[in-house]
Amino acid sequence: MHPVELLELVIVCGTLLVTLLISFILKGKWRKIIQGLALLFLVSFVIFYFVRPYWIDMQIEKKVGYIQIYLEERYPVETWEYRTVPHREDGYESSNPYHIGVIFDTEPQVEYKYFARNKGDVIQLGWSTSELQSDSNNLMHLEVLED
Template structure:
């Protein structure tokens, strides 16, 4: 099953392509050629989007990961942590936003904190989850 966003894009792409095909059947002459050209541009544009997006997401993830690293170094200078990003287009992660950054502090190995970097560069802690039932997370910023 494809990622929900990719599925929505395929449905939109299919709908637009279907509309162009119907228009090319109805219209004749110069307009038919314009519609065919538009359909070709649509197919090429969607193919480029589909194949370039994983590299784009990986690039954005690395930038956000670096910003979260700086944020953590400022807030917790004597702590050690592991940072990872959400895998994009991998099974089991379809419902997760690939732009979130997960942090697990070494002194709290059973709690995973989720961070999000806004377009302005501001880092927000959006939540945490227990990997084991431990009370009172030490690094909760809210």
């Protein structure tokens, strides 16, 4: 379990415990109202916890589509493949699932990282290579940020 997930669980359990303790102090209809709110809070967290991976998958699909449009406009004669973070697998918790890797067929040893906020806002975050010696001057698809 990733430390962020552990922190989320601690916060939710703490909030739920405090809410239930407050409900036991109160009497009558207030006790039932507070316990109902605690139950609603618990159910909403469980739904959020199980829906979140699917939501991330949908967002990644949408962002890959934005990057596809951007790359088709910028490099019309190129072909490429995408590499996404397998965010549901162990060991990838610290990787941002919204950073999409692109490997161009003309430059297979270099992976460029892209991020898309929306359809018109796609940026190249960086690059990585498997070669020992790399020179950024020789990269064909390196995009320089303009001020």
